Amino acid sequence: MKQLSELQELITDAVDNLKFPAQPADLYEPISYILALGGKRLRPALLLMACDLFGGDVESAIEPAMAIEVFHNFTLMHDDIMDKAPLRRGKVTVHEKWNSNVAILSGDAMMVEANRLMMKVDNAILRPVLDIFNDTATGVCEGQQIDMTFEQQANVSIDEYLNMIKLKTAVLLGGTLKIGAIIGGAATADAQLLYDFGVNLGIAFQLQDDILDVYGDPYKFGKQVGGDILSNKKTYLLIKAIELATGSQADELNHWLTVQEFDATEKVKAVTSIYNQLDVRQYADEAMQTFAEKAFTALDTINLPEDRRQYLRQFADNLLVREY
Amino acid sequence: MKQLSELQELITDAVDNLKFPAQPADLYEPISYILALGGKRLRPALLLMACDLFGGDVESAIEPAMAIEVFHNFTLMHDDIMDKAPLRRGKVTVHEKWNSNVAILSGDAMMVEANRLMMKVDNAILRPVLDIFNDTATGVCEGQQIDMTFEQQANVSIDEYLNMIKLKTAVLLGGTLKIGAIIGGAATADAQLLYDFGVNLGIAFQLQDDILDVYGDPYKFGKQVGGDILSNKKTYLLIKAIELATGSQADELNHWLTVQEFDATEKVKAVTSIYNQLDVRQYADEAMQTFAEKAFTALDTINLPEDRRQYLRQFADNLLVREY
Numbered sequence: 010m011k012q013l014s015e016l017q018e019l020i021t022d023a024v025d026n027l028k029f030p031a032q033p034a035d036l037y038e039p040i041s042y043i044l045a046l047g048g049k050r051l052r053p054a055l056l057l058m059a060c061d062l063f064g065g066d067v068e069s070a071i072e073p074a075m076a077i078e079v080f081h082n083f084t085l086m087h088d089d090i091m092d093k094a095p096l097r098r099g100k101v102t103v104h105e106k107w108n109s110n111v112a113i114l115s116g117d118a119m120m121v122e123a124n125r126l127m128m129k130v131d132n133a134i135l136r137p138v139l140d141i142f143n144d145t146a147t148g149v150c151e152g153q154q155i156d157m158t159f160e161q162q163a164n165v166s167i168d169e170y171l172n173m174i175k176l177k178t179a180v181l182l183g184g185t186l187k188i189g190a191i192i193g194g195a196a197t198a199d200a201q202l203l204y205d206f207g208v209n210l211g212i213a214f215q216l217q218d219d220i221l222d223v224y225g226d227p228y229k230f231g232k233q234v235g236g237d238i239l240s241n242k243k244t245y246l247l248i249k250a251i252e253l254a255t256g257s258q259a260d261e262l263n264h265w266l267t268v269q270e271f272d273a274t275e276k277v278k279a280v281t282s283i284y285n286q287l288d289v290r291q292y293a294d295e296a297m298q299t300f301a302e303k304a305f306t307a308l309d310t311i312n313l314p315e316d317r318r319q320y321l322r323q324f325a326d327n328l329l330v331r332e333y
Numbered sequence: 334m335k336q337l338s339e340l341q342e343l344i345t346d347a348v349d350n351l352k353f354p355a356q357p358a359d360l361y362e363p364i365s366y367i368l369a370l371g372g373k374r375l376r377p378a379l380l381l382m383a384c385d386l387f388g389g390d391v392e393s394a395i396e397p398a399m400a401i402e403v404f405h406n407f408t409l410m411h412d413d414i415m416d417k418a419p420l421r422r423g424k425v426t427v428h429e430k431w432n433s434n435v436a437i438l439s440g441d442a443m444m445v446e447a448n449r450l451m452m453k454v455d456n457a458i459l460r461p462v463l464d465i466f467n468d469t470a471t472g473v474c475e476g477q478q479i480d481m482t483f484e485q486q487a488n489v490s491i492d493e494y495l496n497m498i499k500l501k502t503a504v505l506l507g508g509t510l511k512i513g514a515i516i517g518g519a520a521t522a523d524a525q526l527l528y529d530f531g532v533n534l535g536i537a538f539q540l541q542d543d544i545l546d547v548y549g550d551p552y553k554f555g556k557q558v559g560g561d562i563l564s565n566k567k568t569y570l571l572i573k574a575i576e577l578a579t580g581s582q583a584d585e586l587n588h589w590l591t592v593q594e595f596d597a598t599e600k601v602k603a604v605t606s607i608y609n610q611l612d613v614r615q616y617a618d619e620a621m622q623t624f625a626e627k628a629f630t631a632l633d634t635i636n637l638p639e640d641r642r643q644y645l646r647q648f649a650d651n652l653l654v655r656e657y
Contacts, residue, residue, distance in 0.1 A: 036478040087441060091434040110415040110481060113437060117411060118474040120444055125467045128460065135459060136452065143449045150442040154360040157434060 010320050011061050016054040023071050024050070024078065029122075039103045039115040040122070043082045046098045052181065053078040056189035058324075059203055062317050065193025069130075073138065073192060076126035077185050080142075083119035084149055086112050091157065120146075130192055138188050141204075145184030152177025159243045170248050171212065171296075179211025202311045209304035210325050216297040217329055219244040223281055224290060235277030241266050245296060249289040250280075258283055301329055334644050335385050340378040347395050348374070348402065353446075363427045363439040364446070367406045370422045376505065377402040380513035382648070383527055386641050389517025393454075397462065397516060400450035401509050404466075407443035408473055410436050415481065444470075454516055462512050469508030476501025483567050494572050495536065495620075503535025526635045533628035534649050540621040541653055543568040544614060547605055559601030565590050569620060573613040574604075582607055625653055 024044055029037035053074035060070040088094075089102040090112050096102060104112035127142050128135065155173040159165050186207040190200040222237040223246060237244050254262050262283050265276055284290060308321050348368050353361035377398035384394040412418075413426040414436050420426060428436035451466050452459065479497040483489050510531040514524040546561040547570060561568050578586050586607050589600055608614060632645050 033475055033478040033482060035482060036475055087437055091437060109433075111478075113411055113414060114474055114478055114481075117440075117444065118471060120441065121467055121470040121474065124448060124463070128463060128467075132456075132460060136456060139448070139452060139463075143445055143452075146445040147442060150438055150445065151357055151360060154357040154435075154438055157438075158357060158359060 010317060011058075011067065013054055013058060013324065016057040016061070016067070017050050019057065019067070019071065020050040020053045020074060020078065023053075023075055027075060027079075035107060035111050036115055036118055039086070039107055039111055040079075040082075040119050042106070043086055043097070043103055044079070046100055048098060050078060052081055052185050055182070055207075056185045056192075059186045059189025059195075060193035062203075062313060062321070063190055063193030063195040063199070065189075070189060070192045072126045072129035073188060076123045076129075076142070077181075077188075079119050079126060080123035080146065081181065083116045083123060084153070086116040086119065088153060091153075127188075134191050137191055141184050141187050141191075145181055148176045148180035148184075152180070164251075165243050165248055167245070167248055167252070167296075170243065170245060174215040175208060175212055178215050179208045182211035182214075183207035196312065199311050199313070202307045205307035206304045206311070206321070206325075209300045209307065210328065213297045213300035213304060214328055216245055216293055216300065219246055220290060220293050220297070223284060235273075235281070238277050238280045239273055245293045246284055246289045247280075249292050250284055250287050253287045253289065254283065258286065297329075301325070334641060335382075335391065337378055337382060337648065340381040340385070340391070341374045343381065343391070343395065344374040344377045344398060344402065347377075347399055351399060351403075359431060359435050360439055360442050363410070363431055363435055364403075364406075364443055366430070367410055367421070367427055368403070370424055372422060374402060376405055376509050379506070379531075380509045380516075383510045383513025383519075384517035386527075386637060386645070387514055387517030387519040387523070389513075394513060394516045396450045396453035397512060400447045400453075400466070401505075401512075403443050403450060404447035404470065405505065407440045407447060408477070410440040410443065412477060415477075451512075458515050461515055465508050465511050465515075469504055472500045472504035472508075476504070488575075489567050489572055491569070491572055491576070491620075494567065494569060498539040499532060499536055502539055503532045506535035506538075507531035520636065523635050523637070526631045529631035530628045530635070530645070530649075533624045533631065534652065537621045537624035537628060538652055540569055540617055540624065543570055544617050544621070547608060548614060559597075559605070562601050562604045563597055569617045570608055570613045571604075573616050574608055574611050577611045577613070578607065582610065621653075625649070 027041075027044065029040055031037070056074040056077055057067050057070050061067050085097060086103050089097055090104045090109050094102050095105055102112075103115065107115075124139075124142075127139060130138050152173055152175070155169070156177055159170075159173065183204040184207075187200045187204040190203045195203070219237065222244065223235060225234060227234045236242075237247070241247070250262060251259075262280070265271070265280050265283075268276075304325060305322065308318055308325070311318065311321075313321075351365075351368065353364055355361070380398040380401055381391050381394050385391050409421060410427050413421055414428045414433050418426050419429055426436075427439065431439075448463075448466075451463060454462050476497055476499070479493070480501055483494075483497065507528040508531075511524045511528040514527045519527070543561065546568065547559060549558060551558045560566075561571070565571070574586060575583075586604070589595070589604050589607075592600075628649060629646065632642055632649070635642065635645075637645075
């Protein structure tokens with residue numbers, strides 16, 4: 010088994026070598042620009058890992074892995090327009106550096122390029138691979154739309170929230186692993202189990218992210234603690250707190266959710282205090298554990314040598330036990 | 334051979350029966366909305382026609398034909414955002430009825446849906462069909478970007494213009510016919526000839542559109558005469574006029590291209606008069622004839638019974654000889 014870091018390097022090299030036509034410059038330069046912003050290249054590396062797990066030729070999976078990276082960056086380019094985000098990975102976003110029209114159209118061209126890269130598989134698996142890819146892409150679009158709707162929606166239930174994060178982030182993780190497994194020669198049932206592993210791990214990972222936003226060590230987490238609280242983002246913690254709060258706690262929470270002018274430190278402190286009183290962190294931890302266990306259950310059933318299952322377990326442990 | 338009107342009806346029924354999930358509503362309602370705006374459904378009907386020409390089963394081509402219709406409407410949805418268009422076929426555009434974010438994301442979901450519909454072909458032709466579809470989609474994106482760039486570009490050459498209209502509109506016509514031919518069982522060479530027929534016919538058709546905008550009968554053309562002149566749209570006529578005008582003619586043309594406040598009728602009359610003095614209509618007519626002849630040359634070489642070639646000739650004649 011190759012190490013994940015080794016696979017990430019393979020991807021980094023492949024991204025560096027991905028060439029687009031010179032013209033029209035405003036269509037292709039933004040694609041090269043966003044792909045060069047970097048990132049961990051975790052998703053494409055996972056596709057290679059899944060292929061490697063089943064004894065497949067990692068080299069033959071590089072273009073489909075690039076398809077996942079190009080697709081993911083296409084969604085980021087369009088999401089950044091929708092979110093009016095000025096920065097992506099510390100650099101100016103495409104719609105700010107060029108304009109929204111360029112970002113819309115370059116994103117569209119990236120989606121086509123992703124399809125083209127995903128087709129670089131043997132004819133025998135072309136249809137199943139593209140079926141998974143299309144289902145994944147639809148899921149991501151649905152998740153993004155549901156997330157945008159949440160901003161205007163007064164009451165979001167925990168189930169709705171879990172469905173949203175499943176579609177918006179976890180399905181891509183699952184689909185990526187499943188495609189890699191199929192390229193690697195996995196049986197359909199095993200590829201599906203790896204999908205289940207990925208989806209549940211993805212949900213657990215997102216729940217951990219919600220927890221870390223409030224309770225994480227800012228130096229290790231690498232984000233501003235309380236960012237979600239300041240933007241009233243409907244995370245697992247906030248949704249649970251709204252569900253549980255009554256009387257003066259509900260009033261206070263509602264005050265912080267509606268007040269227009271506030272001191273940032275004070276708001277984070279006050280909302281965190283309500284979270285603590287309501288024990289929402291514990292609920293979130295339990296939910297995260299539930300999905301992690303589902304992931305491990307799927308993993309235990311995959312028909313793979315024990316050392317490879319152990320490798321996957323290790324990977325999941327590393328992903329979930331970030332310091333906080 | 335089925336009549337084109339009959340094929341258009343088949344498509345209209347299929348569009349009516351195309352169902353999307355109810356949720357998320359803001360993702361799927363705009364798709365149903367734009368598809369219900371109607372239009373001639375010419376492109377998907379042409380896919381069926383191409384299939385029928387080679388003796389294929391038209392029913393088996395309906396989903397790929399729908400893919401073309403969904404893809405085309407996806408590009409319209411995104412183009413309307415970029416052009417800030419308030420209306421599409423007399424109805425409010427998606428980004429106006431909902432908002433730009435909805436139009437971006439629904440368009441993305443349509444692109445995925447188009448891919449899914451295009452995959453409803455036999456395994457034996459899945460790869461060639463998708464290859465053509467991806468090349469077509471890339472062409473359309475490139476054409477749209479070049480067209481947007483033209484708005485900021487001082488000098489556009491006739492060759493650049495012809496390349497733009499080829500990519501923006503003609504390649505889709507060619508790709509649609511080629512896919513239909515392949516589904517109908519055409520040999521590769523014949524499918525390619527039908528592609529050449531479609532691309533050249535598409536360019537001729539667009540040139541005719543440029544001429545009709547100035548010289549068309551407004552009652553038969555169905556558009557405001559001189560709309561391109563009023564918006565300084567870089568059409569074949571304008572580009573040729575800029576190329577040919579010298580001295581006071583050039584000054585007068587430049588005046589009308591830069592003046593901010595003007596009487597619409599006066600501007601159309603003055604620019605048309607310059608066009609007449611420079612004979613640009615004749616140049617445009619000749620260019621149109623050149624591409625029409627290229628289309629007919631390709632057609633004459635296709636290995637099909639003479640009555641079917643005649644059918645195609647008739648179709649092209651109907652498309653090109655609109656009253657003006």
